[in-house]
Amino acid sequence: MKTLILGLGNPILSDDAAGLEVARRVHSLLGRKEIDLIEAATGGLQTVQLLIGYERAVIIDVIPDREHTGRVYRLSPQELGDPSSQVTHGIGLGQAIRWGRKIGLDLPRTVVIYAIAVNDPWTFGEELSPEMEKALPDIVREIGEEVAALWAEETDA
Amino acid sequence: MSPEQTSAAQTKRITIDPITRLEGHGRIEIFLNDEGDVANAYFQVPELRGFERFCQGRPAEEMPVITERICGVCPEAHHMASTKALDAVFKVQPPPAAIKLRRLLYNAFYVADHATHFYALGGPDFVVGPEADPAERNILGVIAKVGLELGGQVLTALRLCHEVVAMLGGKYVHPTCGLPGGVSKGLSEEERAKVEEVATAAVDFGKLTVSVLNDVVLANKDYLDLILSDAYTHRTYYMGLVDENNKVDFYDGMIRVVDPDGKEFAKFHPSEYLDHISEHVEPWTYLKFPYLKRIGWKGLQDGKDSGIYRVAPLARLNAADGMATPVAQAEYERMYETLGGKPVHQTLATHWARVIELVQAAEQMLELSRDPEITSTDIRTIPTEIPEEGVGVVEAPRGTLFHHYWTDERGVIEKVNLIVATGNNHGAICMSIKKAAEGLIKKGTVITEGLLNKVEMAFRAYDPCLACATHSLPGQMPIIVSIYDSKGKLVEELRRD
Numbered sequence: 173m174k175t176l177i178l179g180l181g182n183p184i185l186s187d188d189a190a191g192l193e194v195a196r197r198v199h200s201l202l203g204r205k206e207i208d209l210i211e212a213a214t215g216g217l218q219t220v221q222l223l224i225g226y227e228r229a230v231i232i233d234v235i236p237d238r239e240h241t242g243r244v245y246r247l248s249p250q251e252l253g254d255p256s257s258q259v260t261h262g263i264g265l266g267q268a269i270r271w272g273r274k275i276g277l278d279l280p281r282t283v284v285i286y287a288i289a290v291n292d293p294w295t296f297g298e299e300l301s302p303e304m305e306k307a308l309p310d311i312v313r314e315i316g317e318e319v320a321a322l323w324a325e326e327t328d329a
Numbered sequence: 330m331s332p333e334q335t336s337a338a339q340t341k342r343i344t345i346d347p348i349t350r351l352e353g354h355g356r357i358e359i360f361l362n363d364e365g366d367v368a369n370a371y372f373q374v375p376e377l378r379g380f381e382r383f384c385q386g387r388p389a390e391e392m393p394v395i396t397e398r399i400c401g402v403c404p405e406a407h408h409m410a411s412t413k414a415l416d417a418v419f420k421v422q423p424p425p426a427a428i429k430l431r432r433l434l435y436n437a438f439y440v441a442d443h444a445t446h447f448y449a450l451g452g453p454d455f456v457v458g459p460e461a462d463p464a465e466r467n468i469l470g471v472i473a474k475v476g477l478e479l480g481g482q483v484l485t486a487l488r489l490c491h492e493v494v495a496m497l498g499g500k501y502v503h504p505t506c507g508l509p510g511g512v513s514k515g516l517s518e519e520e521r522a523k524v525e526e527v528a529t530a531a532v533d534f535g536k537l538t539v540s541v542l543n544d545v546v547l548a549n550k551d552y553l554d555l556i557l558s559d560a561y562t563h564r565t566y567y568m569g570l571v572d573e574n575n576k577v578d579f580y581d582g583m584i585r586v587v588d589p590d591g592k593e594f595a596k597f598h599p600s601e602y603l604d605h606i607s608e609h610v611e612p613w614t615y616l617k618f619p620y621l622k623r624i625g626w627k628g629l630q631d632g633k634d635s636g637i638y639r640v641a642p643l644a645r646l647n648a649a650d651g652m653a654t655p656v657a658q659a660e661y662e663r664m665y666e667t668l669g670g671k672p673v674h675q676t677l678a679t680h681w682a683r684v685i686e687l688v689q690a691a692e693q694m695l696e697l698s699r700d701p702e703i704t705s706t707d708i709r710t711i712p713t714e715i716p717e718e719g720v721g722v723v724e725a726p727r728g729t730l731f732h733h734y735w736t737d738e739r740g741v742i743e744k745v746n747l748i749v750a751t752g753n754n755h756g757a758i759c760m761s762i763k764k765a766a767e768g769l770i771k772k773g774t775v776i777t778e779g780l781l782n783k784v785e786m787a788f789r790a791y792d793p794c795l796a797c798a799t800h801s802l803p804g805q806m807p808i809i810v811s812i813y814d815s816k817g818k819l820v821e822e823l824r825r826d
Contacts, residue, residue, distance in 0.1 A: 296383035
């Protein structure tokens with residue numbers, strides 16, 4: 173099954189890069205040839221184009237939530253809200269996926285989104301914060317195990 | 330988004346407030362007087378520091394791939410301005426084919442970026458309606474109105490143009506091709522043929538977009554009245570890059586400024602920008618206010634005596650004598666004829682100007698894809714001079730973008746100055762918000778979501794990039810609109826979830 177792990181984040185904005193690093197490590201942990209890894213720093217309209225042609229996808233991104241650094245939230249595209257109107261550029265991923273499905277794009281049947289709570293996605297820097305570095309191994313294990321189990325269920329079904 | 334009404338009609342404050350993954354947000358604050366009319370309106374963005382420091386001490390050649398990371402929306406514009414600044418820092422002239430390849434990439438980016446704004450951001454206000462249910466006032470609502478087929482064509486156009494950017498730039502969305510003196514990658518004949526195919530489709534898509542604009546927006550008298558209404562009008566100076574014939578040029582040329590009567594006020598080489606532009610600082614916002622030095626800072630007011638100038642599509646068209654390609658030129662003439670001649674001061678006409686520019690970008694893309702020199706392998710001039718200081722300027726889709734670097738003799742960055750499009754428009758954005766608020770919010774007005782959306786439309790026409798403006802965020806910064814009463818108490822606020 174054509175599968176994508178997509179890490180999202182800005183590589184020079186400290187913990188904003190955590191999604192990229194976790195995606196890399198989860199990809200390596202799962203170690204399967206049929207799984208593609210893509211790293212990107214894109215908004216909804218561009219991100220949805222990266223999903224075209226895959227049967228399933230896991231997207232790993234971050235949310236700022238200092239008090240819960242390291243916590244992982246699992247979301248479906250339906251759970252991503254639509255901003256009620258667009259004030260700056262781009263549209264959200266949820267809306268972009270809904271648009272893509274509506275116009276018949278070949279999008280994955282299942283899209284799972286992991287949002288990792290991070291400490292500091294605001295400071296320019298190429299290193300993760302120490303709090304984030306510390307939390308990383310557990311996050312990778314948690315997401316890796318969960319994804320493996322989800323995919324096993326899909327295969328069984 | 331639902332503004333809460335309070336009983337204290339005479340004491341109001343409105344806030345439009347977004348909640349997204351980004352901590353930083355823009356803020357529109359509207360203050361009412363005792364009578365309930367608008368006393369003042371402010372547009373604020375937070376500053377997240379550290380960008381200049383992050384750049385210091387790095388080899389200048391890294392700047393095109395660093396600066397494009399400050400914005401998730403127009404990385405190509407930063408990449409190009411930065412690459413041009415490197416040409417200047419290293420005192421090197423790229424070969425003609427390298428310049429053509431840069432222009433080709435840049436035009437493909439323009440088509441995608443302008444199409445995104447027209448269909449997904451500005452479009453919903455006009456296609457679905459400014460007072461439509463916010464749940465429908467988005468790209469899905471646009472598709473519902475104009476049809477699934479067009480929705481598919483929009484996404485195909487975006488995808489193909491992004492593919493061309495990736496082909497020429499070496500990477501999806503974030504190019505890596507810019508080098509001092511040229512580009513790192515040429516175009517094979519096979520790739521050229523593909524680009525020509527995409528460009529041909531882009532020209533058709535541009536023409537299609539013109540018909541959508543005509544049929545859905547301009548044919549609706551209410552929308553045309555809205556565009557022409559005084560609430561969205563400011564007489565200001567306009568700035569934009571022009572070619573040797575004073576035609577709109579996105580990539581290079583001289584910076585031309587026209588006055589509110591449309592007469593040329595200044596025309597200068599980008600490297601001389603500091604002789605013409607100064608920046609004013611206000612205590613209530615971190616973002617500075619660039620203004621024309623020769624006129625001076627006279628506060629947030631329009632007119633010939635105020636140094637505030639505007640950039641972005643409408644400003645570019647006002648500052649030029651025409652478009653560089655035939656179909657775009659015909660549309661340019663039609664716009665000015667319809668709106669009463671040059672310059673056009675109505676901010677919402679920016680959307681029309683954006684469509685005209687989309688057409689020019691597509692036509693130039695096609696022209697370049699058929700240029701025999703585009704497949705040349707002579708794409709780099711190796712620098713031999715000692716690096717020093719350089720300015721690179723392009724027209725970002727949102728307006729004139731300045732990159733200015735100072736290096737030591739090894740080419741290591743010592744100082745960086747960026748003036749981004751939204752920075753250039755800062756004064757005008759503040760004025761536009763205030764004027765729209767004044768025109769729409771009067772004593773006793775019931776504040777509805779639709780009404781506040783109309784205030785936002787004044788802001789949205791500029792397609793402001795708060796990420797670029799603060800040199801800091803990956804793109805989609807939300808906005809809050811607050812309304813305060815005469816005693817400073819917050820009485821209304823728009824939030825987004």
